[in-house]
Amino acid sequence: MTTAFRAVLAFSLLGGFYVLVGGFVAAAVALDVLLIVDFHTGLVKFAVVLSLVAVALVRALIMVSRRQDGGQPGVAVTREHEPVLWQTVEDLARRVRTAPPDEIRLVPDVNAAVAEDTRFLRLRATGRRMYIGLPLMQTLTVDEMRAVLGHELGHYSGAHTRLGAPVYRGRVSLIATVQSLHRHPFVQRIFTWYARLYLRVSQAVSRRQELEADAFAVAIGGRLAMAEALRKIHYTAAAWELYSDAYLSMAGTGGYRPAAVFGGFQSLLNDPARQAELAKLAERPEQTSPYDSHPGLAERLAAVERLPEPDLVPDPRSALMLLRDADVAANAVEESMWTPQALAALRPVSWDELVSRGVYAGRNAEALADLAVAGARVVGASRPYLDAAFEAIARGRQAELEERLRELGWTADEGLLARVLGAALEGLLIEHGQARWTLSWSGPARLLYDDGEEVALSGYAAQVAADPAAVAGLRAWLGDLGVRHDYVPAGTEQAEVPAA
The missing domain is CATH 1.20.120 (Four Helix Bundle (Hemerythrin (Met), subunit A))
Structure with a gap:
């Protein structure tokens, strides 16, 4: 099944979901009108239940539509702030033949991502945003970071971001709808079945898009850089989770917060005992599922190995070299992690x-x-x-x-x-x-x-x-x-x- 066909099927299933909701609402309204015109005692209980189901469905969709995305995470950096990073991203955008992002944000996550604001049924892009995780820059080389950025820009080139937004909103709507029907188990089972079908199809599209974007990454950074970046992301994600649970969780206790969040993370990464522990965690077999949005690490590494190797000049320097001053950037991102109330109330130590x-x-x-x-x-x-x-x-x-x-x-x-x-x-x-x-x-x-x-x-x-x-x-x-x-x-x- 091709990616295009799966994408069409995912959109069709999303439209079918709203048709299914509309069918329940229309049936409830029709039955209520029928009872008003020609009252039948035997239909009252059924009409009440169907009306409650319809109200729950409509309420769930309204709540999802009103949900605010909130402020953007991290810190926006301009071309004046980070000229080397911006020049790198713009050069890579030209190589994958797509427009560069309008905004780059440094975020406190082991992640890199892109998003696109759209209008007119998602057909016209109005703004592009790229997120770059500072913990990633602490662990990747320039070569590996370029491969990761090429992967993300590949999502733009393949128009993946326009597909991703409506698919994600549909996913949120379906899950909220299923949760809202907890008092109506029979109807909930119907929507649960439909949600599983939709997730399997839409997530298969997402996984295929990730492999397509990996091809752009290899064309830019090479097989070795991309493969090593994938391994390091896997390793660093485990390290950040351990760091958050064992160390960052102490923030706020006694009225204090750490003065150097990323400095502490670097210390953990440099500790030999932790390195051995994290290496074992990274080597554990992955649990994969048809509902995963990304292919497993082994599948991605195998796909990368099959791609042609470009002719490149290696750059093994730390990816932090892409920043004008890594300490200044780290301080700004750290400050974005705390609410204004926490910044005022918690003393940095x-x-x-x-x-x-x-x-x-x-x-x-x-x-x-x-x-x-x-x-x-x-x-x-x-x-x-x-x-x-x-x-x-x-x-x-x-x-x-x-x-x-x-x-x-x-x-x-x-x-x-x-x-x-x-x-x-x-x-x-x-x-x-x-x-x-x-x-x-x-x-x-x-x-x-x-x-x-x-x-x-x-x-x-x-x-x-x-x-x-x-x-x-x-x-x-x-x-x-x-x-x-x-x-x-x-x-x-x-x-x-x-x-x-």
Whole structure:
């Protein structure tokens, strides 16, 4: 089946979707009119259900049509800002025989993409936009970046962007419609079947377009550059996901954000242990599906290898060389990642400080506060203080203490008390200047004493949680650290403690 035929079929199915919706609405209106003209009791229930289905369908389409795309991501760069990048893109556009974009935006994603604003049933282009991910530029060479940009410009040359926009909107409409019919399972099954058929056809078109665009990339950058770019994109996407989950997720904790987002990402990429870990992730077999918008990496690499090799002069420099000042560009893109409220409220700090404060706030502060509150509720204290929890353990009331912790939102699993107690003891060491969470790009942050020894309190916390007699030793140890008997963790002053 040719790409053109699949594209026509996709548009036909999209038109059929709206016909299907119109059929349900017309049937509902016709049945309502029939009941008004000639009332039949047996048809009332069916008319009500059909009318509710029609309302749900119309509402879903209205909501999709009103959905705003929002502001454009990243930072727009002009020819004056980035003359080399613009000249590169315009030269490549001439090579693939298409018009260059009207706007280039640097974005904080492992991605490069193009979009096209159109009018008159998508037949006339009114504006072109190119997105270039800064994390990609950190990892690709100039050769590889040129191949990627050639791929994206190939979408313009093949008019793929004009097909992509209506196909994407149809996809959104179908999914929203299926979701809106959750109260009408029979009708939902009909639209689910239709949505699957549409997605299989339209995504097959998208996959074929990607292979066509890869041919433009090879003509510009060569087989080796394009193949290596595809591998690096796969690798870098896994690295960015890990970085976002393990490090960027700490932004906002304690009122801080990282001062160097892309600097931190480069540090992670340069770490030997992470490189080995990411290499293993990148080597795992891909799970492919007929609903994927892109072909699998193996299929794309095989297709690239079959293309003719152009005669090129290699340029192995970093793709960041296409920017006038990579640090200035990184700072601008980083600023675009935060809302104006976040920029005003969150203080930029080094990664060392963010990890030190962020892990404490996320792991230790809550354990300290909740253990004090739970202990006070068990022993009937008038205010929350940490030693109340130790007293509850000393009295053998661990089960009650765990119950109070569950009431405060802790997960009811085996070893709950030991886990919370261990985190609270770590927090005491941090608050009294005995230990500090230390950044590691190789793995999770480590809690270290001043002499560099790693803090390991989980075993001791489990011993104390299980043995009331061990509380005396715990109190003596904390006294030596300077922890007062009436120590009240921060944030518990307003906590409610029921009267005994």
